[in-house]
Amino acid sequence: MSDPLIDKLLENSIGWLADSGPDEDIAISSRIRLARNLNGCNFPINCDDEQLETVETIVDSAMRGGLEPDWMNFKVDRLDDSDKMILFERRLASKELFSRKRGAGLWTSPDERLSLMVNEEDHLRIQSVLPGFQLEKVYETIDRFDDELSAGLDYAFDSTLGYLTCCPSNLGTGMRASVMLHLPGLVLSNQIGGVLQGVRKLNFAVRGIFGEGSDNRGNLFQVSNQSTLGESEPEIIERLSNIIGKLIDYEKRARQRLLAKQSQMVFDRVGRAYGTLRYCYMLSSEEALNSLSLIRFGVDMGMFSSMDIHMVNELFVRINPAHLQRAYGAVEDAQARDVLRARMMRERLRG
Amino acid sequence: MLCEICGKNEATIHIEEITDGKSKTLHLCGECMAKNPSLGGVDINAFNLGDIICNWAGGVNKKHSDNGDNNSESSDNKKTVICDVCGWTAEKLHKTGRMGCPECYRYFHDMLAPALNTMHRGITHTGKNPAGNALSPEREILIQISALKNEQKKCIAAEDYEQAAVLRDKISSLEEDLKRQNTGAENE
Ligand SMILES: [Zn+2]
Ligand SMILES: [Zn+2]
Numbered sequence: 406m407s408d409p410l411i412d413k414l415l416e417n418s419i420g421w422l423a424d425s426g427p428d429e430d431i432a433i434s435s436r437i438r439l440a441r442n443l444n445g446c447n448f449p450i451n452c453d454d455e456q457l458e459t460v461e462t463i464v465d466s467a468m469r470g471g472l473e474p475d476w477m478n479f480k481v482d483r484l485d486d487s488d489k490m491i492l493f494e495r496r497l498a499s500k501e502l503f504s505r506k507r508g509a510g511l512w513t514s515p516d517e518r519l520s521l522m523v524n525e526e527d528h529l530r531i532q533s534v535l536p537g538f539q540l541e542k543v544y545e546t547i548d549r550f551d552d553e554l555s556a557g558l559d560y561a562f563d564s565t566l567g568y569l570t571c572c573p574s575n576l577g578t579g580m581r582a583s584v585m586l587h588l589p590g591l592v593l594s595n596q597i598g599g600v601l602q603g604v605r606k607l608n609f610a611v612r613g614i615f616g617e618g619s620d621n622r623g624n625l626f627q628v629s630n631q632s633t634l635g636e637s638e639p640e641i642i643e644r645l646s647n648i649i650g651k652l653i654d655y656e657k658r659a660r661q662r663l664l665a666k667q668s669q670m671v672f673d674r675v676g677r678a679y680g681t682l683r684y685c686y687m688l689s690s691e692e693a694l695n696s697l698s699l700i701r702f703g704v705d706m707g708m709f710s711s712m713d714i715h716m717v718n719e720l721f722v723r724i725n726p727a728h729l730q731r732a733y734g735a736v737e738d739a740q741a742r743d744v745l746r747a748r749m750m751r752e753r754l755r756g
Numbered sequence: 757m758l759c760e761i762c763g764k765n766e767a768t769i770h771i772e773e774i775t776d777g778k779s780k781t782l783h784l785c786g787e788c789m790a791k792n793p794s795l796g797g798v799d800i801n802a803f804n805l806g807d808i809i810c811n812w813a814g815g816v817n818k819k820h821s822d823n824g825d826n827n828s829e830s831s832d833n834k835k836t837v838i839c840d841v842c843g844w845t846a847e848k849l850h851k852t853g854r855m856g857c858p859e860c861y862r863y864f865h866d867m868l869a870p871a872l873n874t875m876h877r878g879i880t881h882t883g884k885n886p887a888g889n890a891l892s893p894e895r896e897i898l899i900q901i902s903a904l905k906n907e908q909k910k911c912i913a914a915e916d917y918e919q920a921a922v923l924r925d926k927i928s929s930l931e932e933d934l935k936r937q938n939t940g941a942e943n944e
Contacts, residue, residue: 445858446857447842448855448856448857450854450856451844552887553887555886555887556887561858563861563881564898565898567881567883568881569855569858569861571854571855572853572854573853573875576861576872576876576881577876577883578883578884632875634876634879634880635877635878635879635906636877636878636882636883637882637883637884
């Protein structure tokens with residue numbers, strides 16, 4: 406049976422997609438997560454159900470102690486498959502969290518800007534997301550929340566190694582900071598490969614948001630730090646912010662060059678994408694992502710005066726299977742889902 | 757599939773690189789990965805961390821046996837390390853690339869140290885402390901040392917050996933301070 410709180414969550418707009426932020430024409434969102442663990446408890450990978458539940462009880466009581474009353478709490482063992490997919494599609498929870506039979510949960514603020522997974526790979530995975538490019542602000546938010554939490558929790562911490570995490574790749578600050586970038590200009594002008602390779606050489610991780618590896622749909626990329634030890638949180642954020650600033654610059658220049666030299670090609674691509682979404686009757690997720698990306702590009706260039714960039718942002722989430730199913734009812738196969746996806750898109754674009 | 761670098765070991769790590777929109781996969785073994793941090797810029801979670809950690813540890817153990825100490829145990833040294841607190845074994849660390857509990861870091865520290873150096877930009881935490889956990893004098897010194905070492909690396913890269921020597925002296929004097937702090941604490 407579905408958790409009624411999921412419906413409440415679906416009524417809200419997704420704060421980090423629906424609101425405005427700095428450089429939002431290229432940077433969709435800035436995200437930071439902190440990995441934290443409790444002293445004296447095994448990491449979840451080495452826990453039985455009972456130990457997991459003990460950790461959950463400790464974390465939950467710390468959360469109830471100092472929170473606004475409107476935060477939502479989900480227990481994994483009380484969610485059905487569709488609930489889980491909704492949380493996954495909104496990037497609130499991971500598949501690893503759902504792999505636990507007992508003792509795993511999720512806390513989130515109603516605007517989804519601040520959330521906490523309990524018993525994922527680490528006892529606590531705190532996450533904060535804001536729209537646009539503003540990592541410092543995200544860090545301020547999550548740092549304060551982490552301090553409040555740690556007042557009630559005994560974190561596993563070593564003076565030399567920092568926060569002790571289940572995976573040594575998170576050791577030290579336990580911090581992974583990332584920015585989601587929309588880079589159609591670099592993709593259309595065939596510069597993306599070289600640019601991303603350069604980013605990787607500087608020891609940052611880059612991955613496509615949708616699809617693995619080369620199969621990059623929607624031209625969305627996430628750039629994040631890899632090293633978590635040996636630098637302070639502000640140092641990591643500064644280094645990452647520098648590279649993000651450069652990527653935003655490259656993308657801007659690529660867009661300007663495309664408009665100066667190949668404007669007809671660009672208008673044609675964007676126009677065709679609009680035609681597809683506005684008039685299609687079957688729409689695969691791949692075609693939807695690629696068309697949405699072009700429309701977002703068109704909105705940035707002022708081709709659609711009436712369309713709002715935040716609506717396009719939210720559509721990137723709403724075209725996913727579990728969200729479609731919630732809006733239009735269950736369907737038996739992917740083909741029927743393509744029909745629903747096309748219907749939703751026509752309705753949205755009719756405005 | 758064999759490692760594309762040494763052509764000897766089984767490739768257990770597969771790194772995908774995207775060039776001009778085309779993806780190419782590099783297949784290599786844990787040993788070569790550990791030896792070539794420049795291949796880095798890859799997502800550390802995307803390959804088997806356990807392999808890297810244990811290939812490094814394998815190298816470390818070999819060195820020990822060359823020195824002649826603990827000869828009898830050395831060959832399966834890494835298999836016998838176990839965390840007394842949670843029961844996690846080196847074998848499980850190898851298989852998962854994960855620790856079993858916070859105390860595991862004490863028991864597997866020697867196995868882990870070289871891998872940490874490859875994975876991260878430093879080996880000393882210089883970031884925040886849990887709130888209410890004031891900075892100990894010992895930690896303050898550690899942080900200073902780490903900052904000076906970074907500075908020193910930059911000087912050496914820029915071939916400013918004079919300044920690097922000055923920094924080296926500062927570092928060793930701080931390390932003396934640290935030793936004094938530690939023995940002071942033990943005598944208390
Ligand atoms: Zn090799
Ligand atoms: Zn342990």
